[in-house]
Amino acid sequence: MLETSLICTTGFLVAITLLPLLPSNHWLCRSWEFPRVQIVFLILVNILLTVSFTETTLMYCLLLLNLASLIYQSIWIFPYTFLYPKEVEQAENSQVESNVTIKVITANVLMPNKSVQKLIDIVTEYKPDILVTLETNKWWQDALIPIHESFPYRVNKPLENLYGMHVYSKYEISDLQVLELIEKDIPSVHCRIQFPQNVKVKFHFMHPAPPSPTENETANPRDKELILIADEVKHTQQPTIVTGDLNDVAWSPTTRHFRHLSGLKDPRIGRGFFNTFHADYPVIRWPLDHLFHSQHFMLVDIKRLPSIDSDHFPLYTELMVKSHMD
Template identity: 45%
Template sequence: MDYLRSTFVILTVIMTILTLLPFWRNQAWWVRVWDFPRLQMATLSLLFFLTEMALMPFGGPAAQIVIVLSMACAIYHALWILPYTRLYPKQVRASRLNNLPTLKIVTANVLMTNQQSDKLLALVEQHQPDILVTLETDLWWQAQLNVLENDYQHTLKCPQDNLYGMHVYSRLPMQDPLIQCVVAEGIPSMHFRVTLDSGDEVVLHCLHPMPPSPTEDDESTNRDGELVAVGHTAARASFPTVVTGDLNDVAWSRTTRLFMKISGLLDPRRGRGMFNTFHATFPFLRWPLDHVFHSKDFTLRDLQRLPEIGSDHFPILVELALNPRVGKGQRGLEIEPGDQFEAREKMNNAGVKSRHVHTAEN
């Protein structure tokens, strides 16, 4: 019994350290990675708390401190993920009218080595999105997706074999498209404007920055700088705006929250669920990496995590209704003192300015 108690004391101390680590503003991957598993850490902390209550309910001061630490960690992580549960108010209103212009987008990180392209093509056939955004697509994937061009005649193609290829297939006309590498060579983003069937125009920014990890980018500096730079661009947009892609950051992280504050964009998942898109194979290791953010001009018609396609990511589908009159009453995250300074700091560290991001408004 003493061995079991000691084990949970050690686990609680480790959990407390990992919980405190992201308070450090260091951009190293081994610090920033602990932004991701908030749900898992909340669940484990709750398990530690319940077990410790059973093992040492009447222990001395040291035991009580351990129990309080477990409870505090569970509550702290739960507060981060609470906005992405149905216990929280919806940030984006549901569309209740059927006569509004709509925009349906499917975003899919296909996993470059995955060769089950038939699954993605079947989902496109089933859901008929206006725009398909694919990530990690190389020349093999481009050849498989060429069949879409009968219906999706407007395309942007950047096949690469470095896991950062990107393609956009649109049945809607594109204006002012540009493929650019904002912060790092070989890491493209796509920026363009589409014309809806109603004649309204919408700007899209499609992103796939590198994640902070020991195998990809040692720091989150470039990722954070690109997200904030695109956020500034979206804030100045004259057209309704959508930002989508595998951002390699979770919805509740400090950086994504800063991006939402700076941009004024909304997240339709808030108040509806996490819609975890990664990892498709391991249910316990899942968090939301694939995103669709949009300006207040839109309300929500549909939001789905689609079935697996052989990738380590699930595709995500969002259908937005263009309704500025109702949408203007929606509230984004409020900018707090220090946010603008932090945003400038992140862009400076990455060597990028918001004017580097193509506005797609010419």
């Protein structure tokens, strides 16, 4: 009985490890890129059960397969542990006091959710310079009127299809474009924002659709949108930030290619996972909400914020502009 169970569990774990390697963008293959941390945990349990099995040739074969899968999965998630060198330099308190900082909150609110006061309380406490809300419709747009006094510059794109987007800024927005880059009714916001000391930052706010049985059958639209932005960003020398719910995990091949092509940095590398989804199920959480930035910044702080009764936790990131350090 134990032998049969170990063969089945090892076969399953090897299969879901290999599926993302297939030359297919179907959600059945690509979705297994998401739970790599959970898969590592399951493999470790399977290894413990295997080594307790009678020492036979079969046991050693199963152990080898499990170890190979464990090493492969661990390679993907290792950069997001404290054991890996930090990709983005930490700003010192003395530097922060004399330089321009940018505080950004990214919040996927879950459109049917009505706990708007929880988001307002977070905005009041953390005082972001930029707030981007995702899945916001006309109800959310009206419900967030109380924060308008803090954010005189706003971009409204309310939709009822779970892809509405609103950008709230303390500082002037220019060169605004609200585009449907790949799919109809799935917008992204692109603009420049003028911060103190004449610091201008290019922002790309994104929320592409995920590969799933209820959304897109394949990952192609999401991947194309990410690579399209990466192609644009790689040609610019100005401070740049890309943020939003990218419906992709930090360690996926697509996100890794996006970072390599764009040259943008991920402040989570060497610091942790900062899992923002799913807020209701601690066992199945992974990082879906992201902020990537150009080499012009140092990190002041990054944290997952308290629940707003959405399926996502908000993500808070504070950056310091390097060029104004002296």
